[in-house]
Amino acid sequence: MAKPAEKMDAVFQRPETLIDTNFHFCPGCNHGNVHKLVAETLDEYGVAGKTIGVAGVGCCVFLYNYLNIDVLEAPHGRACAEATGVKRVHKDKIVFTYQGDGDLAAIGMAETVHAANRGENFTVIFVNNSLYGMTGGQMAPTTLLGQKTTTSPYGRSHEGDGYPIRMAEMLATLEGPSFVARVACDTPAHIVKARQAIRKAFKMQIDNMGFSFVEILSACPTNWRLDALTSQKKLQEEMVPYFPLGIFKERSTADYL
Amino acid sequence: MAKPAEKMDAVFQRPETLIDTNFHFCPGCNHGNVHKLVAETLDEYGVAGKTIGVAGVGCCVFLYNYLNIDVLEAPHGRACAEATGVKRVHKDKIVFTYQGDGDLAAIGMAETVHAANRGENFTVIFVNNSLYGMTGGQMAPTTLLGQKTTTSPYGRSHEGDGYPIRMAEMLATLEGPSFVARVACDTPAHIVKARQAIRKAFKMQIDNMGFSFVEILSACPTNWRLDALTSQKKLQEEMVPYFPLGIFKERSTADYL
Amino acid sequence: MYHDCIMAGFGGQGILMIGDILSLAAMHDGRNVTWMPSYGVEMRGGTARCTVVISDERIGSPITGAPSGCLVMNKPSLDKYESWVSPGGALVANGTFIQESDFTRSDVSRLLVPTNDIAEQVGDKRTASMVALGAYVEMTGVTDTPGLKAALEKTFSGKKAKLVPINLEAIEQGRKFARENRK
Amino acid sequence: MYHDCIMAGFGGQGILMIGDILSLAAMHDGRNVTWMPSYGVEMRGGTARCTVVISDERIGSPITGAPSGCLVMNKPSLDKYESWVSPGGALVANGTFIQESDFTRSDVSRLLVPTNDIAEQVGDKRTASMVALGAYVEMTGVTDTPGLKAALEKTFSGKKAKLVPINLEAIEQGRKFARENRK
Amino acid sequence: MARGCIEIRMEKCKGCGLCVAVCKKGNIVIAEGQINALGYAPAEFKDPNGECTGCKMCAEICPDCCITVYREHKAGAASE
Amino acid sequence: MARGCIEIRMEKCKGCGLCVAVCKKGNIVIAEGQINALGYAPAEFKDPNGECTGCKMCAEICPDCCITVYREHKAGAASE
Amino acid sequence: MSDTTQQPQRQMMKGNVAIAEGALHAGCRYYFGYPITPQNDIPEYLSAELPKCGGTFVQAESEIASINMVLGASAAGARCMTSSSGPGISLMQEGISYLAGSELPAVIVYVSRIGPGLGGIAPTQGDYKQVTSGGGHGDYYSIVLAPSSVQEMFSLVQTCFDLADKYRNPAILLTDAILGQMKEPVIVGPRPEPKAQDKPWALTGNQGRSKNLIKSLFLGDGEMEVQNWKLVEKYNRLKAEDTMAEELWMDDAEFIIVAFGSCSRMVESSIRLARAQGLKVGLIRPITLFPFPEKLIYERTASIAKVLVVEMNTGQMVKDVKVNTHKNADVFFYGRPGGGMPTPEDILEKIKEFY
Amino acid sequence: MSDTTQQPQRQMMKGNVAIAEGALHAGCRYYFGYPITPQNDIPEYLSAELPKCGGTFVQAESEIASINMVLGASAAGARCMTSSSGPGISLMQEGISYLAGSELPAVIVYVSRIGPGLGGIAPTQGDYKQVTSGGGHGDYYSIVLAPSSVQEMFSLVQTCFDLADKYRNPAILLTDAILGQMKEPVIVGPRPEPKAQDKPWALTGNQGRSKNLIKSLFLGDGEMEVQNWKLVEKYNRLKAEDTMAEELWMDDAEFIIVAFGSCSRMVESSIRLARAQGLKVGLIRPITLFPFPEKLIYERTASIAKVLVVEMNTGQMVKDVKVNTHKNADVFFYGRPGGGMPTPEDILEKIKEFY
Numbered sequence A, B: 001m002a003k004p005a006e007k008m009d010a011v012f013q014r015p016e017t018l019i020d021t022n023f024h025f026c027p028g029c030n031h032g033n034v035h036k037l038v039a040e041t042l043d044e045y046g047v048a049g050k051t052i053g054v055a056g057v058g059c060c061v062f063l064y065n066y067l068n069i070d071v072l073e074a075p076h077g078r079a080c081a082e083a084t085g086v087k088r089v090h091k092d093k094i095v096f097t098y099q100g101d102g103d104l105a106a107i108g109m110a111e112t113v114h115a116a117n118r119g120e121n122f123t124v125i126f127v128n129n130s131l132y133g134m135t136g137g138q139m140a141p142t143t144l145l146g147q148k149t150t151t152s153p154y155g156r157s158h159e160g161d162g163y164p165i166r167m168a169e170m171l172a173t174l175e176g177p178s179f180v181a182r183v184a185c186d187t188p189a190h191i192v193k194a195r196q197a198i199r200k201a202f203k204m205q206i207d208n209m210g211f212s213f214v215e216i217l218s219a220c221p222t223n224w225r226l227d228a229l230t231s232q233k234k235l236q237e238e239m240v241p242y243f244p245l246g247i248f249k250e251r252s253t254a255d256y257l
Numbered sequence C, D: 001m002y003h004d005c006i007m008a009g010f011g012g013q014g015i016l017m018i019g020d021i022l023s024l025a026a027m028h029d030g031r032n033v034t035w036m037p038s039y040g041v042e043m044r045g046g047t048a049r050c051t052v053v054i055s056d057e058r059i060g061s062p063i064t065g066a067p068s069g070c071l072v073m074n075k076p077s078l079d080k081y082e083s084w085v086s087p088g089g090a091l092v093a094n095g096t097f098i099q100e101s102d103f104t105r106s107d108v109s110r111l112l113v114p115t116n117d118i119a120e121q122v123g124d125k126r127t128a129s130m131v132a133l134g135a136y137v138e139m140t141g142v143t144d145t146p147g148l149k150a151a152l153e154k155t156f157s158g159k160k161a162k163l164v165p166i167n168l169e170a171i172e173q174g175r176k177f178a179r180e181n182r183k
Numbered sequence E, F: 001m002a003r004g005c006i007e008i009r010m011e012k013c014k015g016c017g018l019c020v021a022v023c024k025k026g027n028i029v030i031a032e033g034q035i036n037a038l039g040y041a042p043a044e045f046k047d048p049n050g051e052c053t054g055c056k057m058c059a060e061i062c063p064d065c066c067i068t069v070y071r072e073h074k075a076g077a078a079s080e
Numbered sequence G, H: 001m002s003d004t005t006q007q008p009q010r011q012m013m014k015g016n017v018a019i020a021e022g023a024l025h026a027g028c029r030y031y032f033g034y035p036i037t038p039q040n041d042i043p044e045y046l047s048a049e050l051p052k053c054g055g056t057f058v059q060a061e062s063e064i065a066s067i068n069m070v071l072g073a074s075a076a077g078a079r080c081m082t083s084s085s086g087p088g089i090s091l092m093q094e095g096i097s098y099l100a101g102s103e104l105p106a107v108i109v110y111v112s113r114i115g116p117g118l119g120g121i122a123p124t125q126g127d128y129k130q131v132t133s134g135g136g137h138g139d140y141y142s143i144v145l146a147p148s149s150v151q152e153m154f155s156l157v158q159t160c161f162d163l164a165d166k167y168r169n170p171a172i173l174l175t176d177a178i179l180g181q182m183k184e185p186v187i188v189g190p191r192p193e194p195k196a197q198d199k200p201w202a203l204t205g206n207q208g209r210s211k212n213l214i215k216s217l218f219l220g221d222g223e224m225e226v227q228n229w230k231l232v233e234k235y236n237r238l239k240a241e242d243t244m245a246e247e248l249w250m251d252d253a254e255f256i257i258v259a260f261g262s263c264s265r266m267v268e269s270s271i272r273l274a275r276a277q278g279l280k281v282g283l284i285r286p287i288t289l290f291p292f293p294e295k296l297i298y299e300r301t302a303s304i305a306k307v308l309v310v311e312m313n314t315g316q317m318v319k320d321v322k323v324n325t326h327k328n329a330d331v332f333f334y335g336r337p338g339g340g341m342p343t344p345e346d347i348l349e350k351i352k353e354f355y
């Protein structure tokens, strides 16, 4: 059976907000999955038309080519500052950043921590693929110990290079954030959970609960120098154990300080 | 009895490394106490001659006027980056930064977190006086909720201004640091504990254990617009409850990842 | 009409305020005026200074190296600024901290004002700087009572309005002293 | 002697490598040479290009808008660069993806090389680009066997040294084809 | 077991093979010798025995969002 | 109870009064009407009844490190 | 019927406060900044005033965050501003370049302090070349205005907002602690309600229109070159339409002084001294430092052969004057960097030396 | 006895790699950097090579951290370096100003990309004014060298280290992706052991000497002014002793082209074309952009009345040429910004237009 029969309904299709074009992403790159999940969420809540996305610099910089929403391109690492500026002006709009791990956890550390701490009412979509994808696979703060990258040719060592940073856990210690979760793109089941987390994050924003943050473990087959399948395996077997999945903070309305 | 009798010994005197000059600090400013404690510690371990201090920009910028050691003046917020540069060159020397809360927790957030995460083998002396002393008492990331400063004239509000950041707790979640503690200058008893923590922190460095961090709650009578005594009281009654004292992380040799 | 003036003393002696009042008075007189304080780290030294320039024309420099008048409230300020005063200029000094023998210039109109004593007579020690200002105004003729009164009313408004009379009185007593004691 | 050349094709066809070998050969010949790749985001387009300039004099521009020779390994590259070639220049094209009828220029020396076929005969499909390089060298006379051999030895050293003979053979077969088929 | 089917937009597919791996029914294969305009060998839906359950696994995992999944109406379920 | 005494370098003192507050024996007072070169009324050690224990509290709290504390030799303790 | 209490009246105002109040008059309701001397009066004043008029004051975690929040707020369509001094402005260079590259309006107030490095807080004009060269990376310029009185602090910051919006380009108000800390009488008038700005390009959500995009990445073949020439055209238009300078005593001048900002005030005084001695000295005061009053300098120097540039730095504006001077004119320089202030007497001496 | 295998031999090397290897030859053992295209070959090469020769490679969390680590390592007495491109260099401006203010040597490699903003990674010379104006706040300059061949990438980075140490001032090597990505034969030779540097001012602990202090804060009365003039003297000495430029075909030139870096390569080709047509064109190639070869330009234009400036930007060097040109000479400009590259043929056309 190759064509859907009459009595069949589409139960999964391209979300409306996802522009019908080809991603520039490499085969097996999970940035595609995350774009899809974000687009679905905006459709789900019917807010695409009042959403402003802030794209970090990294492989996600072309966000505007794929989502049919207003987009601002932020300087590398500063998306949370831009989003603060945007959201302070448009308190009734939906604002989110979409950032890689180099962008958010290295150069953007201060802006991220402080936006979280201020409890800015926007959502951060954080794609952690353990290295700098766009610039050719250099070491990121999230690179695993022992992992070889173009700037850790002998494998990352905690002496000298430091430890892979767990952003979700660190941000969850702050008073500011309302929702902090980590999900992964390694299996359909995890992607379903990722969708739930992203929905929850946007819902928090819609409900004016403040800063929401979803870290998404993702594969970069190109710079991991693996094929797509092996990449998903590596994601599952090496990344997930170090970066545990789960919800690290979830605020209910009442518990502001 | 006004003069020490023959049979008496000095049991407390100016440490050698503390240059015999007057602090420029305002009356009742705890920066003076902290300078004294650091000088004592360097004397205690006999390392002043191989120590390089890195002064942040704030009321502590004149560190070099008071401690008889080599000193580098870092740009505002970047002392941990400077210290990384210095220590990587002089692995056998003692390196510490001395920074205020504006310097370390606002503009210097990224450099601080990353130096901590890399486990850089130096010591951070972090004087938290809940605002920007040198520039005239503006709000800092550590300003308490409700506290009035020159840029929070209506009192700090978590909406808009965010929450006072607890740096020690946040850094303690990272793998990198070896020793993270918070102490206070409000009573002699607490100052004795502060001395212990500072000693421990330098000892960690001497033993090549990596990043050590001591947060010292301090009063800024001038910008709190209180006299010295009332300031100490405020420190005790308002700051200490929000910023709990204690050791948040202490590594024993074996437990590197 | 052009007049420039340096006022200096310890921080806390009210230097910036009397500078302010002088400049408000001059503005009330319909003149151009600039008021320039010392500020920031400079202030930590414990001294305060301000420069007031008053003119019927557009004012150029708001600072001056050769003021037509100088008001010093303490000895270090006298030591620093006495030599700056233009020949023939006015030099008013606070007699509480300065003595006749501290002066070195004889080509300026000098006046030593017992500011504390007069202020105490007026009824508030804190008006010492106003006494000095009064003396300065009298020595230089740079403004007059209407302007000063208006300036005080701007400075002490709302809940502080009750301070106007006593400060005005201090100024007037300063002027009186100057009238009676100028050489 | 001055020669400039554009080589282009799909990423993965070995364009940068044969450019490298050509430039190493020229260096071995005692000439000046520049090798300039396309890079970065440009590369993501899926095409690779490099420009090699060889000269006895100091080389100015390492890029060229009118090359003396051009080697194209796929159709898009032919479409883009054919018009750039200097009149009278050489145009070597990969017969695997390009046909005679694709050419539009008649004022250049064209040659279509069945690189895959020849490479298969040589014994390794991956030497197709070497075949093309050989043909190019033959068409332009820009270097010769000693230089090419030296270049291959530099490129395939250590564990890869065993690859030298087959690649050299591919180059020679390319030259042979060119000798026999040039018009 | 619900019955379903999928549609793959082969011109968008990058042949990463993730859908192939997740389909427990083995309904998807990489099309042999075919190359799409993007230069990849795309995935193809083959379901000779009609085993597709419309479970959406393949669509979930597809990074390039090439897959539409259809499922039979459930009795009584709103068709919207 | 050990006996001790302190020395205050009054030219360094900023008169903050912290030592005055922490001395449980009330041995320290702010010198009336005196002003040092820094412009402050400095603290002064007064211990009419010899109650100072050399407990160091005052020295610990002094931000300007003006206070030296002396204590009687303990019997048998090394004098170094 | 005239009610004088309703009329705008002169009031003594600090320069920094005049800037802050000027911004409010211009309809700026978003301020993002980080403390640094000698401009703290600006955030302090605005942190008190903005909440009163429905505005937003954010003390950012750094100057980098400040300029990027400004970028965000500007992209969202708001009139917004930041202010800082040397070290902080240096940190903003990437952001300013992005503003220029993304063609976003923004106002940046620069109250200079002595440098390089931490330097000190004394007044200086040592940041002239930084601001007039664009400052950040790439082929762009910021609009730069330099007030010389407290009244101009108030008015020119408003001009900055207008020019920034007109050209969709960052505009810098360059001043120093002399003007920032001094008080002068100003006429301010009541704060008007902000005017609605027509910014169809702004990010507001794409409901009912096609999506808007604000970016500075241009990867298409030749795209960036087009963009660069477009910016050049913009700067040329700016030059033609909005170059500003003041001329004083130029009618009969035989000798020109070129000076800007606070320094021009000392020069004014020195010219009074010079004129009293019969020296016919005139002043050209560039108000826009970018665009620089090139034509004016060229035209005036066609007939007046001597030009003295006076600056509170080591000679940063000299190149701009020289390159625009008529062939026959000679250009001299007198400067005091590092907080040194040229007194009217000093300048008079130089006038005499070169006259 | 000559063993040719031991002799330095030509090898094909990428420009970026030549810089990295040049730094190692100069004895640089500390590198701090952050990835950015098109200079990633430098950190990638050094991350592999430094550990082999006892050096330290740190990938910093940002360019701000990089430049401040450099500041720390330099203060500690080490030869050290960072490298970046437009956005990253803009972020370093505060740090560079501090280096200059603290009189610390450091080498900063700047492989330009098109801008402003995120721009793109194509080659450009659009950062000329940023680097030659100092870049950061305050009255200072960085030493700026612009290589035009891979061999010069290798050698001039070493010159940068020497000049930085000689003058205790940051030195910038300004280049672009053309030179960074291209390969040319270079003679490199074996990597020498680092020479000990005599830096009595360095921070090493004050055992056995009085304490050292590295700072840029000067609060004493007039202190900063003294410091500023001291820097000016340094720059004057630099001008006198270390200005570098290359002249080609200048012996009989009737028309001068001024061009630097990669662009001068296209110009060289265009001059060959011009000469073949009998046009006597010469080239002046500034190698030091700061100090700019002012005297040379002045002297040459005394007898040659036409100067064409060719740049890969919208005309940033023109001012420096004009201001130093002899009165009688005319200055023309041809430029391509935003990644556009002037071909030899294009330039030839311009030569003919203005000749």
Ligand SMILES: Cc1ncc(C[n+]2csc(CCOP(=O)(O)OP(=O)(O)O)c2C)c(N)n1
Pocket (backbone or CB within 6 Å): A057, A058, A059, A060, A075, A076, A099, A100, A101, A102, A103, A104, A127, A129, A131, A132, A133, A134, A135, A140, H034, H035, H036, H037, H063, H087, H088, H091
């Ligand atoms: C200030 C600055 N520094 C560096 C860069 C270069 N740069 C572009 S993207 C990137 C990192 C991308 O990595 P990541 O954020 O992890 O995103 P990914 O591509 O992996 O999804 C870097 C360093 C830049 N554009 N700006």
Ligand SMILES: Cc1ncc(C[n+]2csc(CCOP(=O)(O)OP(=O)(O)O)c2C)c(N)n1
Pocket (backbone or CB within 6 Å): B057, B058, B059, B060, B075, B076, B099, B100, B101, B102, B103, B104, B127, B129, B131, B132, B133, B134, B135, B140, G034, G035, G036, G037, G063, G087, G088, G091
């Ligand atoms: C880049 C930069 N921004 C701002 C400043 C101004 N500045 C100097 S010290 C300081 C804050 C001092 O506060 P803190 O670090 O808490 O030290 P404290 O004086 O309270 O001890 C600031 C903002 C600066 N010097 N450099």
Ligand code: SF4
Pocket (backbone or CB within 6 Å): A024, A025, A026, A028, A029, A030, A031, A059, A129, A133, A134, A219, A220, A221, A222, A223
């Ligand atoms: S480089 Fe990595 S992150 Fe970027 S598109 Fe390719 S796979 Fe995805």
Ligand code: SF4
Pocket (backbone or CB within 6 Å): B024, B025, B026, B027, B028, B029, B030, B031, B059, B129, B133, B134, B219, B220, B221, B222, B223
């Ligand atoms: S301003 Fe505050 S922190 Fe600074 S010296 Fe005074 S009391 Fe201490």
Ligand code: SF4
Pocket (backbone or CB within 6 Å): E004, E005, E006, E022, E023, E024, E025, E026, E027, E028, E051, E052, E053, E054, E055, E056, E057, E058, E059, E069
């Ligand atoms: S929907 Fe489920 S069963 Fe059907 S093809 Fe996809 S993965 Fe296989």
Ligand code: SF4
Pocket (backbone or CB within 6 Å): A028, E008, E012, E013, E014, E015, E016, E017, E018, E019, E020, E042, E043, E061, E062, E063, E064, E065, E066, E067
């Ligand atoms: S997962 Fe998507 S892109 Fe990958 S092979 Fe399947 S259909 Fe193609």
Ligand code: SF4
Pocket (backbone or CB within 6 Å): F004, F005, F006, F022, F023, F024, F025, F026, F027, F028, F051, F052, F053, F054, F055, F056, F057, F058, F059, F069
């Ligand atoms: S040592 Fe103890 S008892 Fe003696 S004066 Fe000090 S606090 Fe009082």
Ligand code: SF4
Pocket (backbone or CB within 6 Å): B028, F008, F012, F013, F014, F015, F016, F017, F018, F019, F020, F042, F043, F061, F062, F063, F064, F065, F066, F067
């Ligand atoms: S604590 Fe120290 S500074 Fe304060 S009053 Fe006592 S002796 Fe003086």
Ligand SMILES: [Mg+2]
Pocket (backbone or CB within 6 Å): A058, A100, A101, A102, A127, A128, A129, A130, A131, A132, A133, A140
């Ligand atoms: Mg990444």
Ligand SMILES: [Mg+2]
Pocket (backbone or CB within 6 Å): B058, B100, B101, B102, B127, B128, B129, B130, B131, B132, B133, B140
């Ligand atoms: Mg503080």
